[in-house]
Amino acid sequence: MSLKESLKEAQKEAMRAKDKLRLGTIRMALAEIKQKEIDGRVELEDADVLAVLTKMMKQRKDAMQQFEDAGREDLAEQERNEMEVIHSFLPQALTSEELDALIAEAMTESGASGMQDMGKVMGWLKPKVQGRADMGELSKAIKAKLSA
Template identity: 55%
Template structure:
């Protein structure tokens, strides 16, 4: 079952159970997916849906920090609840050791030797680690690996 189909099924289940909060978040996710499909005139695959979900989580985390800075804990709590629902659809995050193993595999695969090869390496890693790792962390680890090696 694709991620989009799972979202539709979960939306129906939330409607039947009366879980308004979960239903609202799933509708937001579906709307964001549909918007991207309409804008780009394409059908999103699971990797692209994961990218949409990652972006939505990042936006909500930014909102939480802004709400906390403005002493609006009520609004921050709403955003945190939405993050929990969205993260349910993301794959489990990889640990640093697993990310480093993926980086080492990619280095062996591409023959990367220095910082100049970082773009090529990230091009291989991004689709592999999408949704499973923070790409900022991956980038920092790649940089560290390439400068140390």
């Protein structure tokens, strides 16, 4: 079953269970996916749906931080709850050991030798870690390896 179909099934289950938070979050994700499909006039594949969910996760994280900084714990809690729902559709996160091994493999495959090759390494890694690792953290780890 594709990721989009999983979302649609989860939407039906949330409706039956009358889980408003889960239902609202899933509807938001499906609306975002539908908008991407309409804009690009294409049917999104799992990798594209994963990118949409990853982007939504990052947006929620940023919003949660802003609400916490502003002292609005109620709104921050809402963002946390939405993040949990979105996270349930994302693949298992990579461990730091797995990430280090992938970075080493990417550096070998792309022939990276210094910071000027950062783009090559990121380009090689991005499709393999999409949705399974924070891209900001990945970038920091790559920089550390390339500058060593």
